Amino acid sequence: xxxxxxxxxxxxxxxxxxxxxxxVFQLGLGFLARMLIARFLGKVDYGAVALGYTLLxxxxxxxxxxxxxxxGRYLPRFDEPxxxxxxxxxxxxxxxxxxxxxxxxxxxFADPIATHLFNDSQLTPIIRVFGLTVPLxxxxxxxxxxxxxxxxxxxxxxxxxxxxPLARFGLxxxxxLLGFRAxxxxxxxxxxxxxxxxxxxxxxxxxxxxxxxxxxxSMHTELLTFSAPIMITATMVMIFQNIDxxxxxxxxTTGDVGIYNVVYPIATLHxxxxxxxxxxxxxxxxxxxxxxxxxxxxxMYELVSKWVFFATLPLFLVVASFPEVVIRYTFGPEYVSxxxxxxxxxxxxFIHSVSGLSGKTLTSIGRTRTIMYDNILVATVNIGLNFLxxxxxxxxxxxxxxxxxxxxxxxxxxxxxYRSTGMHPLRRELLGPxxxxxxxxxxxxxxxxxxxxxxxxxxxxxxxxxxxxYPLLILRFGGVERQDIQLLxxxxxxxxxxxxxxxxxxxxxxx
Numbered sequence: 001x002x003x004x005x006x007x008x009x010x011x012x013x014x015x016x017x018x019x020x021x022x023x024v025f026q027l028g029l030g031f032l033a034r035m036l037i038a039r040f041l042g043k044v045d046y047g048a049v050a051l052g053y054t055l056l057x058x059x060x061x062x063x064x065x066x067x068x069x070x071x072g073r074y075l076p077r078f079d080e081p082x083x084x085x086x087x088x089x090x091x092x093x094x095x096x097x098x099x100x101x102x103x104x105x106x107x108x109f110a111d112p113i114a115t116h117l118f119n120d121s122q123l124t125p126i127i128r129v130f131g132l133t134v135p136l137x138x139x140x141x142x143x144x145x146x147x148x149x150x151x152x153x154x155x156x157x158x159x160x161x162x163x164x165p166l167a168r169f170g171l172x173x174x175x176x177l178l179g180f181r182a183x184x185x186x187x188x189x190x191x192x193x194x195x196x197x198x199x200x201x202x203x204x205x206x207x208x209x210x211x212x213x214x215x216x217x218s219m220h221t222e223l224l225t226f227s228a229p230i231m232i233t234a235t236m237v238m239i240f241q242n243i244d245x246x247x248x249x250x251x252x253t254t255g256d257v258g259i260y261n262v263v264y265p266i267a268t269l270h271x272x273x274x275x276x277x278x279x280x281x282x283x284x285x286x287x288x289x290x291x292x293x294x295x296x297x298x299x300m301y302e303l304v305s306k307w308v309f310f311a312t313l314p315l316f317l318v319v320a321s322f323p324e325v326v327i328r329y330t331f332g333p334e335y336v337s338x339x340x341x342x343x344x345x346x347x348x349x350f351i352h353s354v355s356g357l358s359g360k361t362l363t364s365i366g367r368t369r370t371i372m373y374d375n376i377l378v379a380t381v382n383i384g385l386n387f388l389x390x391x392x393x394x395x396x397x398x399x400x401x402x403x404x405x406x407x408x409x410x411x412x413x414x415x416x417x418y419r420s421t422g423m424h425p426l427r428r429e430l431l432g433p434x435x436x437x438x439x440x441x442x443x444x445x446x447x448x449x450x451x452x453x454x455x456x457x458x459x460x461x462x463x464x465x466x467x468x469x470y471p472l473l474i475l476r477f478g479g480v481e482r483q484d485i486q487l488l489x490x491x492x493x494x495x496x497x498x499x500x501x502x503x504x505x506x507x508x509x510x511x
Contacts, residue, residue: 022161068145106131348403
């Protein structure tokens with residue numbers, strides 16, 4: 001691996017580590033906020049807020065038209081100031097007016113949406129508040145895309161991982177203390193986006209060329225040409241990710257929506273590491289591809305995929321083995337009936353976390369049209385499965401449809417990436433430690449279950465033993481490679497610490 005590639009790898013892992021910490025903070029506060037709403041308001045009001053928030057995210061994704069991803073890909077490819085500013089100016093000129101129109105439309109048609117789509121007129125004021133929030137949400141998301149294009153991670157952490165969840169949690173807590181119910185929670189979400197938008201404006205003015213004294217090159221056509229397939233893809237992904245919640249609201253009850261939106265965010269925790277590393281992974285891979293550095297691109301993909309797998313596996317094993325315990329001690333016993341749905345979703349999101357970088361790599365090498373076709377197919381399959389399964393199995397059917405959709409989508413991504421580049425994540429360095437770790441967990445779980453009842457204490461004891469042994473298994477079964485050692489050496493040089501003890505242990509285990 002060249003010095004430049006090693007520098008990129010170090011930057012990716014350090015930035016990914018920063019984003020990981022930020023995401024843990026964000027998800028921690030997000031969990032606390034959801035727990036407060038779910039425990040204090042019950043599953044019906046919680047389901048109402050979940051429906052409104054899902055509608056907000058869906059509309060904001062559509063009006064972005066894929067331009068947040070377009071910025072992330074195009075900014076690293078230009079050095080000319082007029083083109084760099086042109087990328088940003090063109091994107092904001094498209095998205096801001098669209099988001100305002102969409103927000104006004106949702107607000108104006110809130111009553112028909114609540115009455116005819118979700119069969120619940122009490123949702124009207126909640127949908128109206130979230131409709132007013134659409135322009136703010138789209139602006140924040142486009143700013144995050146700008147941060148990605150600048151190949152920076154700290155501003156995203158400040159905005160999306162700290163400010164937004166902290167403001168939301170604080171406003172939700174205040175609203176609950178004042179006795180507000182679902183509508184008050186909607187205003188708390190809106191207030192958090194107001195605060196985040198202010199920070200976005202500060203970042204754009206101070207740290208991007210958006211307002212530089214340079215005549216911007218018009219990039220509207222180029223951005224839209226690249227982003228049009230991404231827009232369709234984003235719409236299909238939005239349908240795929242949110243149609244289950246919408247169809248539960250239409251075909252089942254608001255209470256079932258509440259249960260599903262308890263287990264769904266627990267399952268999405270499996271994507272934390274993928275999201276952290278994937279944020280800067282795409283522009284780095286795009287730069288390698290544009291320079292013809294295919295070997296470095298392959299090394300980066302395989303190495304990052306391996307460590308995403310290693311970081312995600314322990315969480316999957318805990319959630320899949322102790323679903324009732326996880327739900328009971330987070331959101332409360334009212335939601336324990338969602339245990340089977342949680343297991344199904346955990347399987348789907350774990351598969352996605354392991355293979356999710358394949359989609360980002362396809363985007364980086366310009367295969368956006370391929371991804372578009374894949375996601376149209378997946379969204380169609382997912383809609384059909386939801387229709388077939390929700391009426392019969394409610395939220396369990398929704399979970400099964402979502403997991404099936406992820407299996408189809410990621411299977412297509414992996415196959416197409418392999419055919420295009422020969423790259424895939426399922427190497428011996430990943431499979432060996434993974435199989436050993438799953439085997440160890442199975443022994444610990446069966447042993448604990450035969451001695452004591454399944455409880456929080458069982459989960460904690462099994463988890464502690466596993467976490468101690470897990471790094472040793474990774475070392476013993478070949479999980480550490482030459483590139484990992486290079487990262488360790490770079491860590492020593494840059495941080496100024498002596499890791500010779502770790503090296504000695506590693507040599508004993510791998511010998």
